[in-house]
Amino acid sequence: MLYLVGLGLADETDITVRGLEVVKKAERVYLEAYTSILLVDKAKLEAFYGREVIEADRELVETGSDDILANADKVDVAFLVVGDPFGATTHTDLVLRARELGIESKVIPNASIMSGIGCTGLQLYNFGQTVSMVFFTETWKPSSYYDRVKENVQLGLHTLVLLDIKVKEQSLENMARGRLIYEPARYMTVAQCASQMLETEEERKEGVWGPDSLAVGAARVGAADQELVAGTLSELAQVDMGRPLHSLVLLGRRAHDLEKDYIRQFAVDEATFNAAWQKGGYGSS
């Protein structure tokens, strides 16, 4: 049996009781560690589980999945995924491959950022489609996400923006030379996301958002040091929310009063917040 086990969002104790039972009994335990990270390292997980955990990088999952699945028709294999196994990144390909090999799969769900973002007090009902923000470079500033957010904005819906992480990436030079040297891990911050959004708006100029648009920054959702900040995009572009992971929600116009009362608690500046709320026509439907 292949078990896909969600680990939740913050630390080793976010696994479910059922998930922990599976991990303790499985023959092999893999950890998918390239699309998201827990706020604790592998050694801490191993100590908590009392057993070895094999790190599964993108290459192993995408091209070496038969190694992961070896023998899983006879023994139990656990594949651990930060968040939920079918959350922001789905692992349907692994399940389909298992099925082709005659191996059954079971999923142990857990919190995902796609629902965990409800901690902002924004109603999940009022969210449109989720988008991802990648790190811009000098020459590559993809703006296709702009069109998706525009669809949400036109309907007055909130948008969850998931922020890029770069783990175990090679520089172009090292890749070309076949050197397995990896760049330091990078995690996009709320401030970087907000400035990239302002950059895209300056380029596209369709007025989907602007410096006074309201947004909520969320850092380390579900952790003891979780932090939430509400403010305009230009305020958020200046904010320091500490260590990763970060996410951002662009507020939709349909936001209602209970949502307002909740997010105003953690406004960068209450006066700016109130002014931006009124100016932006939030709270209308």
Added chain:
Amino acid sequence: MLYLVGLGLADETDITVRGLEVVKKAERVYLEAYTSILLVDKAKLEAFYGREVIEADRELVETGSDDILANADKVDVAFLVVGDPFGATTHTDLVLRARELGIESKVIPNASIMSGIGCTGLQLYNFGQTVSMVFFTETWKPSSYYDRVKENVQLGLHTLVLLDIKVKEQSLENMARGRLIYEPARYMTVAQCASQMLETEEERKEGVWGPDSLAVGAARVGAADQELVAGTLSELAQVDMGRPLHSLVLLGRRAHDLEKDYIRQFAVDEATFNAAWQKGGYGSS
């Protein structure tokens, strides 16, 4: 401290390790049992936790929240919520009330149906706003959800439809006479939801969906006997998916091939599925 603890979706072992620690130590433990249910009863939870659990009905939470919060500035109170505390139903009002009373709150996230629905293999990125479906009566068939789904359909996005549950409801007669007699609990099925959708379309006639529109029914997400069914709305209107809870996803046109391959595994009828896929223009963007 007020702890809002997510219980996840299926049974007593879906609580997180951290959540269980909180429950074991708290002075009082409440269970919110009117917006969703676990697939196990309160007695089983109490046996698992080794302690008493107080059932919190709608009245207690909405008008008697100060009883729940009594003394919570000095002792720990745990408020258990099926799914995630800020998932399909948010408990922001309780947190705001606690704050007014000078009581701190902490949330222990867990799986919510809003992300758990990823078990269908449909990408959460491709979902638009979520809607709720209430039980129709002879005289009350609200169709405001139709307009929301229409917005998703026009964008080619999937729609998660959450199905009504009626727990501890009084009949009009008993309510009028002040008799605290409750009707048996009712949970909407995928089949009921699909037929109500077809009824609404017949009334509204804007062609947002039809009998050949593809949808996925999900029953008992996250449980050992989880069941998924893909088919046309007219097929789903006939399907029996067993005990609650059920949810339905109306497929959006932007569905892509990996999603198709995944949901076709559990098609009611593969030939009908393929025909409906082609006729409906799914897979285009």
